[in-house]
Amino acid sequence: MPDRIVIVGGGTAGWMTASYLKAAFDDRVQVTVVESDRIGTIGVGEATFSDIRHFFAYLGLEESDWMPACNATYKLAVRFQDWREPGHHFYHPFEQMRSVEGFPLTDWWLRGGPTDRFDRDCFLMASLCDAERSPRRLDGSLLGRDVPEGVAESNALTMSEHQGKTQFPYAYHFEAAKLAQYLCGYAVDRGVRHVVDDVVHVALDSRGWVDHVVTKEHGELHGDLFVDCTGFRGVLINQALGEPFQSFQDTLPNDSAVALQVPLDMEARGIRPCTTATAREAGWIWTIPLFGRIGTGYVYARDYLSPEDAERALREFVGLEAEHVEANHIRMRIGRSRRSWVNNCVAVGLSSGFVEPLESTGIFFIHHAIEQLVKFFPGDDWDLSLRDLYNEAVGHVMDGVREFLALHYRAAARNDTQYWRDAKVRALPDGMEERLERWLTHLPDSETIYPYYHGLPPYSYACVLLGMGGLPLRHSPALDLIDDTAARKQFEQIRDRADELARTLPNQYEYFAQFR
């Protein structure tokens, strides 16, 4: 069996992979992580999908084990600010879409919702975000008793097996660098060898497979399977094995970011239970509230804005609190390696692919890749089908997310700068134009979105279309022929329940302060 695994890179990807493989295969595999202390990681304050709870559950970790160590907070939604026009906001929440008479509530809302806020009318989470509530009460119970926690009883190996069945109501914000550190401790405790050194050469055998990697001070590291977690460099997959990188730049032009970590008095300021993405002149600014500080950054396209102007705009946005904080400029490689698994090398994380962090998909890509690696782990004969299945699954996830992100720009009503005007006419990924055409007459459903698993349910697309406000949408004509009493009752119930929750749940600061 290929049981000697060498992971090159110790960022989020490297340590998530090491700890997961140990949880899966225990001492039946030998795992080594080699990471440079000279080349830094991309550790900004990060936001996740709710599915990451399956990752922690797989490792046997509770929130109380890892959250305090990573300054983590809850995320109930992404708040899109100013994408339609200045002052407007809407949420993309973690919440199961309700349906009435077989039609999603958003469709009923289009026919005639009670207010002009589809998000507050159709989802509880939008009101909880506006009221800045924690999803848990001080005794730890979740919202009401009506939300199933549902990890323990499930025996599914992968996230895709959960999709559509339930929707967990929150995800997390955390410091990625601290999570990597925490998982390093977890992995090393379970026997992972940790080598701090630079890989200076990747030695291939006569077939072009990785034979070993050469380090500066620790000699050669031999293995059967090599995992490339070297970030945008793609030291093994792209540099040594020559696998081409396919850029998504034609459809997603943002290629840069400038980030700041800003310590703040969270007691005075509060901790918003959502990621905020605020549209700006040539991109958007993320605000990720952590316990004790916020992570913020401007994601922009260099074709429209210089790094200096981006930093200036970001500092203006944040205000005086960031005065003495140093900015971190990052060049982003947007797209994916044509194949993420080549011969005996599997790329996980930024080396495999990346899209701008608008919907917090980076860590989801990693989690998904690791699940697939376990599912399609090679045997002695390195059966090609397993590798192909892996590459197809990983490729579909990134291609699907690419479409979902492209939709944000096409649908945004904002058109005050050249950047936003160009966004309306920019090319869409192959096949998406036809799909979009259909979504305008019938809100997206599982039959009409990107046809392979990519982590995003149809209601996420509906939220973006309804919230961005730049495209004309129509309700299903059938709704004009169906009694709307049940739909109106549903809207009322949501409003009443949201009011009650907003009155009775604590705020996030109160919730997390009790553990300090």
Ligand SMILES: Cc1cc2nc3c(=O)[nH]c(=O)nc-3n(C[C@H](O)[C@H](O)[C@H](O)COP(=O)(O)OP(=O)(O)OC[C@H]3O[C@@H](n4cnc5c(N)ncnc54)[C@H](O)[C@@H]3O)c2cc1C
């Ligand atoms: C601006 C920005 C914002 C983001 N926001 C989010 C978000 O909100 N949510 C989310 O889910 N994801 C987000 N991501 C993605 C997320 O940061 C990454 O997916 C995640 O951190 C994984 O990075 P990585 O481990 O692949 O690479 P890196 O963090 O770059 O780590 C690379 C590792 O490889 C090592 N290395 C490189 N070369 C060598 C060598 N020759 N020898 C030895 N070691 C080497 C380095 O030392 C390092 O340990 C964001 C990314 C960017 C760029």
Ligand SMILES: N[C@@H](Cc1c[nH]c2cc(Cl)ccc12)C(=O)O
């Ligand atoms: N599987 C993802 C999909 C998802 C459902 N709702 C949201 C909202 C946001 Cl902001 C991101 C992602 C999602 C998950 O459940 O996490």
